[in-house]
Amino acid sequence: MGILVQKFGGTSLADAEARERVIGHIIRERNNGYSLAVVVSAMGRKGAPYATDTLLEAGGGGLLPARERDMLMACGEIISAATLCSLLLERGIPAVALTGGAAGIRTDDHFGAARIKRIEPEHVTKHLNNGAVAIVCGFQGITDSGELTTLGRGGSDTSATALGAALQADMVDIYTDVDGILTADPRLVSEARQLSVVGYAEICNMARQGAKVIHPRAVEIAQQARIPIRVRSTFTEESGTLVTDKGEHDGSSLVKDRHVTGIAHVSGITQISVKAPNDAQDMQLHVFQTMARHHISVDFINVTPSGALYTVFDRDAQKAVELLEAAGFAPVAVPGCAKVSVIGGGMNGQPGVMARIVEALAEQGIPIMQSADSNTTIWVLVRESDMVNALRSLHAKFELHLSL
Numbered sequence: 001m002g003i004l005v006q007k008f009g010g011t012s013l014a015d016a017e018a019r020e021r022v023i024g025h026i027i028r029e030r031n032n033g034y035s036l037a038v039v040v041s042a043m044g045r046k047g048a049p050y051a052t053d054t055l056l057e058a059g060g061g062g063l064l065p066a067r068e069r070d071m072l073m074a075c076g077e078i079i080s081a082a083t084l085c086s087l088l089l090e091r092g093i094p095a096v097a098l099t100g101g102a103a104g105i106r107t108d109d110h111f112g113a114a115r116i117k118r119i120e121p122e123h124v125t126k127h128l129n130n131g132a133v134a135i136v137c138g139f140q141g142i143t144d145s146g147e148l149t150t151l152g153r154g155g156s157d158t159s160a161t162a163l164g165a166a167l168q169a170d171m172v173d174i175y176t177d178v179d180g181i182l183t184a185d186p187r188l189v190s191e192a193r194q195l196s197v198v199g200y201a202e203i204c205n206m207a208r209q210g211a212k213v214i215h216p217r218a219v220e221i222a223q224q225a226r227i228p229i230r231v232r233s234t235f236t237e238e239s240g241t242l243v244t245d246k247g248e249h250d251g252s253s254l255v256k257d258r259h260v261t262g263i264a265h266v267s268g269i270t271q272i273s274v275k276a277p278n279d280a281q282d283m284q285l286h287v288f289q290t291m292a293r294h295h296i297s298v299d300f301i302n303v304t305p306s307g308a309l310y311t312v313f314d315r316d317a318q319k320a321v322e323l324l325e326a327a328g329f330a331p332v333a334v335p336g337c338a339k340v341s342v343i344g345g346g347m348n349g350q351p352g353v354m355a356r357i358v359e360a361l362a363e364q365g366i367p368i369m370q371s372a373d374s375n376t377t378i379w380v381l382v383r384e385s386d387m388v389n390a391l392r393s394l395h396a397k398f399e400l401h402l403s404l
Contacts, residue, residue, distance in 0.1 A: 042076025101142030154215020180241035
């Protein structure tokens, strides 16, 4: 039998009705002949009794050292795995619950944001060969010295695709509370449409630029292992969005030939401009060393002989300005900005994409404060007050309402 990895997020396990949906997906795929490894997150979101943030608050996690905080945070996934295992056993379905460590997920010792070093899947494989559903705690692993670790943001998605790669699975299904990957945030763009197929690189870029359906770390692992991902809803039987490379899944060209795949956004950004004094030839070095020493993440960087232009998150802006002023510079900060990203594997080498972006925004009277590009993404910085109109005008200009 082929192996299928299913990952269920917190909303998929939040209550009894949702868990029944999860069991239905497991039973369906068992009936389709798959051996199943099921990766689970903690139940619910913040405020739910076993959600990770709730456990941290209840356990005084803010005061705990990183090692002990990981022990506390890992409890939510353990509760999910044990609960789901019990429900399957009640229905006569063989199942076993495994911590990340028991499933062979070996990590470094960077508590709170550990990286997977390797996976030793023999224990999971043994249970699959015996006909059991292997329920694995996502978001966690174990060091070579036996310390429990958590994987940080996107950890359960990463657990699922890494386990899929180690098991040489046919597919990794990521179940969530949406029907798939959309061309834009439907809360802001009413004409956003679900994508039937999207490439690894495109969805990685969409995730990095604000789309939150799947974490880019997870996609990168799947891409390296050539394992397709489906992003699906727990609450329907729809097939969702297939993430794969063009033509790889069945020899046909599955990914549509479109210049732009989707529009993403990140808000809460401050633009900082620093001009170089005449006698400060190494000004740029001092500016970015200062940001690095104080762990301030910088983005949207433009460096010229006359100065530096970059962005930070609004939450870091005041500290960044104070540090620059203390170093003798006169920074100009513009808070309340947003980065809007136009993403598509088909734009590389295609004339006119930037012209259409400028046209779409000019038609709405939206000034572009800054821009940058890569092979698959063009970024523009706009005022946050203009962000929604920018998203809608770009979505319409590239006719993404026609993307299915």
